[in-house]
Structures are given as structure tokens and as C-alpha cells.
Amino acid sequence: MLKCFEDGDHFELQDKLAFKLKHQFQGHPTLSLDNLCRFIPSLPKAHVHYSKGLLQTGDDFDSAPVDHPNGLSITQTIENMRTVDSYIMVRQPEVDPSFADFQRDLVNDLQVLVQRRGWGNRIVNPKLYLFVSSPNSVTPFHIDRFSNFLMQVSGSKTVTVFPPWDERVVAPHEAERRMADEKGPAWKPGSQTLGTPFQLEAGDALHIPFVAGHHVKNGPQDVSVSLSVFFNHRETAHRVRALLFNHAMRPGMAKVGLAPRPVGKSAMHDQLKSHTYRAASWMLRGLNKAD
Structure with missing residues (x-):
């Protein structure tokens, strides 16, 4: 209630x-x-x-x-x-x-x-x-x-x-x-x-x-x-990370005339980006600690 x-x-x-x-x-x-x-x-x-x-x-x-x-x-x-x-x-x-x-x-x-x-x-x-x-x-x-x-x-x-x-x-x-x-x-x-x-x-x-x-x-x-x-x-947290993934990828993709697929179009794609971004963030934190 x-x-x-x-x-x-x-x-x-x-x-x-x-x-x-x-x-x-x-x-x-x-x-x-x-x-x-x-x-x-x-x-x-x-x-x-x-x-x-x-x-x-x-x-x-x-x-x-x-x-x-x-x-x-x-x-x-x-x-x-x-x-x-x-x-x-x-x-x-x-x-x-x-x-x-x-x-x-x-x-x-x-x-x-x-x-x-x-x-x-x-x-x-x-x-x-x-x-x-x-x-x-x-x-x-x-x-x-x-x-x-x-x-x-x-x-x-x-x-x-x-x-x-x-x-x-x-x-x-x-x-x-x-x-x-x-x-x-x-x-x-x-x-x-x-x-x-x-x-x-x-x-x-x-x-x-x-x-x-x-x-x-x-x-x-x-x-x-x-x-x-x-x-x-859980769902909006996935989309936050998917948006951050796109933000990180957009400059490099723009150099070859491409753009990331917008978030909010496909739950499957958004979750994949979310998991990728989170894994990359963990790896970077680990590398920074090692330094």
C-alpha cells in the first residue's frame, strides 16, 4: 500500500x-x-x-x-x-x-x-x-x-x-x-x-x-x-549508461561520418550499451588504481 x-x-x-x-x-x-x-x-x-x-x-x-x-x-x-x-x-x-x-x-x-x-x-x-x-x-x-x-x-x-x-x-x-x-x-x-x-x-x-x-x-x-x-x-539506469556510451563514442564515429544509434529506440541495444559502458568503466577504474 x-x-x-x-x-x-x-x-x-x-x-x-x-x-x-x-x-x-x-x-x-x-x-x-x-x-x-x-x-x-x-x-x-x-x-x-x-x-x-x-x-x-x-x-x-x-x-x-x-x-x-x-x-x-x-x-x-x-x-x-x-x-x-x-x-x-x-x-x-x-x-x-x-x-x-x-x-x-x-x-x-x-x-x-x-x-x-x-x-x-x-x-x-x-x-x-x-x-x-x-x-x-x-x-x-x-x-x-x-x-x-x-x-x-x-x-x-x-x-x-x-x-x-x-x-x-x-x-x-x-x-x-x-x-x-x-x-x-x-x-x-x-x-x-x-x-x-x-x-x-x-x-x-x-x-x-x-x-x-x-x-x-x-x-x-x-x-x-x-x-x-x-x-x-534498473531500466532508467541502463539508459543513463547507454547515453553515456553514445556520448563517448560520438566524436570518434563522427570522424568517419557515422553516429551512434539513438537511445530509446531499442531496449536490447540500450542494455548492450549499458553493460559495455559499465564493464569499460570498471576496467578503467582498475587501471587507474594500478597506476
Whole structure:
């Protein structure tokens, strides 16, 4: 039985298509603005990133905190969130003890879901992310290296999600580059009609499939608080390694006019690339240790 999410047949779409559902964290005191004002400024600086909120869909998602600072301290930003154009992302808020229960319950639910799908007995590298942003804030277009459930706690937002593996939205080399923690994919305005907008109110959750492009626009009325859980499982872990394999092979193949077969076309080919990449990584680590 799931503790954090509304159960149902919608989970059959996991990592294929985006879908809405309900979460069970509505009204939880840990996610109140009062508690956020208390604990966010106390976190290590490496866990907190913030910028102006009124960005553009095509802005660079990763460099926004550097390219678009709001000129305030983190404490000033939180205290004035309703009136100051700002966006805060907290990476792994579970370092604060008040989030320990969230992480445990979410991980337990995710384990149940991947076991149901036959994706192994564990989830890989689960992480929480907390987002606090001003009315009308925009999160630029990007893809994540994980599967994701986004839970809206207060305020509202529209999340536009694009089909994963659609080359009209994200070119193969862009997805591969992103897996290598390099530059994210470029926003292609002509692809906007390919996305599906999901309106999220407090209590709603949204599944964003692995490598599905998406961008976000907050509602105009109130501060938006949302919590995401990012994770991988056996199948997405295979695809991460397959993308890294392609990324490593692409430059050499390009010299002879070739390109690797895109990931997401064949599960068999993706698994072969995954196993090859993992074996090569083990061999390289062994050689480095020997040196």
C-alpha cells in the first residue's frame, strides 16, 4: 500500500508519459513557509541555489543562479518571496532532520512501484528537491537525469511536459551531453505544440518521465512551494549508461561520418550499451588504481 501517493492504474504509464495524481503531504507543517524560513538559511550553501524568478523559457537552466542573481541574501529572499521576483531550489533538503520522514516514506513508495513493474528490488540514488518561487516565476526548459514525481504543496503552476525521446524536442546528442553533466538541451520554440500542459494546484502531483523535457510557469496568486523526488531504477539506469556510451563514442564515429544509434529506440541495444559502458568503466577504474 502506498503512503505518499494516490494509488491506481496511472502508474502503468511511469517513464512513458506524464500523468497527474494526488499526494498526501498537503498541510504538512514541515512544508509551511514558516518552517522553510527557519531551515533554508541554515543549510550549507552548496544545497541552496536561487535567482530571479522572471526568466524566459529558453534561458539556461543550470546557469540561472549565476546569470540572473536577485541581489538579496537567502533570508531576504524567503521573507520577501511574495513581492520579490525570486526562485529558490534546495538540493537534498533531507539533510535537515525535519525532512527525514519524507525521504523514508517516499523511498518506500518508490520501491513498491518499481517492484510492481518488474524493474528490480531497489531504486537508485533517490534525492529530494524543494522549490520555492514567487508568483509568475518561470523555470526554463530542461531535462533531468532522473525519473521524477513533483508534488505541489502550495500555490499553483503549469508544467508543460514533452514526450521523452522525441528528437524534435531534444536531439540525441543533447540528451547524451546532459547525462555527462554538460550543457543541457536548447529550447526549440517550434516544439511548443508537442508539449502537454498540466495545471497543478495544492495537493496535486505530476510524474515527469526520465529525460522528458519540461518547463514551468507559476500561477499569479501566491508563492509556489513544491517538493520533487528524483530517482532511477534498473531500466532508467541502463539508459543513463547507454547515453553515456553514445556520448563517448560520438566524436570518434563522427570522424568517419557515422553516429551512434539513438537511445530509446531499442531496449536490447540500450542494455548492450549499458553493460559495455559499465564493464569499460570498471576496467578503467582498475587501471587507474594500478597506476
